[in-house]
Amino acid sequence: MRAAFAHSYGAPSVITLATDVPMPIPGPEQLLIRVHSTTVNPADCKQRSGNLKLVMKHSFPLAFGQDFAGIVESAPPTSQFKRGDEVYGCTAPRNGCGAEYVAVYEREVVRKPVTLAWDVAAATPTAACTAYRGVVTVGKATEGMRVLVHGASGGVGSAMVQIARRGCGCTVWGTSGPTNRQYVESIGVVAVLDHSQPLASALATAANTPADIHFDLILDAVGGDDLYAASLPFLAKGGRYVSAVGPVRHGGSDRITVGTLLYSAYTLVPRLLFSRRYLLFLSFDVADLGVAELRELITSRELEVRVDPERFELATFANAHAKCETHHSCGRIVVRVTAEEAAWNSPVLAEVLRGTAPM
Ligand SMILES: NC(=O)c1ccc[n+]([C@@H]2O[C@H](COP(=O)([O-])OP(=O)(O)OC[C@H]3O[C@@H](n4cnc5c(N)ncnc54)[C@H](OP(=O)(O)O)[C@@H]3O)[C@@H](O)[C@H]2O)c1
Structure with a gap:
């Protein structure tokens, strides 16, 4: 099968396309997925x-792609999934979805709603699960709260933004x-x-x-x-x-070093002790994709992760990176893995999107 790999750390050009990679052999608890699309996340x-x-510990060759949308090729007999099911999910941190097939654990997979196009499905897991953790689980957003989102685009x-506004009824600035x-503005931010x-x-x-401006x-x-x-003066006492x-910005080529970790501790600890506000860090869990509240927002398309309009494929994985x-893409960058587009155009999806079939 074809898959994207890197044999060393470095610029995007270290990514190469291998065409003779052995098919993954799923373990006894794993499903084999034929991948339609994967993504490039800043991570x-x-x-x-x-x-x-x-x-993070890595081994080489380094595999890419943590989000996937695809079709179940095989599943253990005890699985709730069967061959042919349309699914999506996330394999972070071991990645490997930048390949025609990937072996995944059942907890990393959910059924793809028919309302979700393939590329949008691939774009969704990391972004939606991180956002859900941030807004609901850690942020504890409730109706009427005033919320500021940095990086709302x-x-x-x-x-x-979409979960805070449409899921929780907050007033959102960004x-x-x-x-x-x-x-x-179109997704619900009242002041940009x-x-x-x-x-x-x-x-x-x-x-x-x-x-x-009191959030x-x-x-x-x-x-x-x-x-x-800069944000702290605008956060209410007791606010989150x-x-x-974290303290290292995503819009740079900042490397996490012992020095940055020490500097972060030196600057953050006094603020944490004296600000009377909570500072909390996120990590996401793909299991949240199965939570009814998030699933409903995704299925009803009240939460829709935007897909960057530029098309990438396995052969142009380095360009996608x-x-x-640039940190200024127009939505999640999706890499189309499959070459056989016609086989993936579900007639059920087409009918639902036309409004002629039930959701
Ligand atoms: N903790 C976790 O589990 C977790 C999970 C996922 C992601 N992350 C991290 O979260 C960060 C964002 O991820 P993402 O997937 O949303 O990235 P992304 O889609 O690549 O973010 C691109 C957006 O960042 C905006 N941006 C760039 N510089 C900005 C600035 N100075 N102020 C405000 N917005 C700015 C850009 O806005 P404009 O184009 O409008 O300028 C662009 O829309 C990354 O560092 C990622 O690694 C963490």
Whole structure:
């Protein structure tokens, strides 16, 4: 089968396409998935470049792709899935979905709603599960809360906006670049702040009253100690600052080193001790895809992860990484793995999208 690999850390050009990779042999508890699409997440780029090697162990050749959408090729007899089922899910942190077939554990897989196009399904797991953890499990968002989302146009940030607004009934403000303003408004952000402006002045310009810029929950999909410091004055006492990234910003080529970890501790600890606000860090769990509340938002398309319009395939995996590293893609970067497009166009999906079949 064909699969994307890297044999060393480095720039996107270290990624090569192998065409003679043996098919994965699923373990007794594993399903074999024929992959339709996978994604490139910022985490993939951080792993490929070696920026995470202090905190994550990798072996070479390095496999890529943590999200997948595809069809069950085989399943253990005890599985709730059977050959031919349309599914999606996530294999992080072991990855391997940048290949025509991947072996996955049952807990990493859920049934793909027929309302979800293949590429959107692949784009969904990491972004939606991280956002759900951030907004609901860790952020404890409830109706009427005032929420600020940093990075509201990105994969994780836009999912946070939609869950906070449509799932929890919060009032949501968000930061983005000027080209994404319209998109961010369309998903429910009532005040869009240009992230190139200093936060305090952007907030002051957008506010009608001082209460407008007093947030119960700040969700951070951008990261950086400076952003945390700039945001703190606008977080209510007892409020939560929930970060998907931590003190090292995602929009740079920052490597996690002993020095950055020590600096983070040095700057964060005093603020944590004296601010009377919570600072919480996220990690996601793909099992959340099966949680009824999140599943309903995805199935009804009230939560829809945007897919970058540029098309990538296994042969152009390196270009997909290069685009992700710009940190200004227009949605999640999806890599189409299958070559046989016609076989994947489900007639059921076409009918549902036309409104002629029940959801
Ligand atoms: N903790 C976890 O479990 C977890 C899980 C998933 C992701 N993450 C991390 O979360 C971060 C975001 O991930 P993602 O998938 O959402 O990335 P993404 O989709 O690649 O994010 C791209 C977005 O970031 C925005 N952006 C770039 N610089 C910005 C800035 N200075 N201020 C505000 N927005 C800025 C861009 O906005 P414009 O184009 O509008 O400028 C773009 O829309 C990454 O660092 C990722 O590694 C963590």
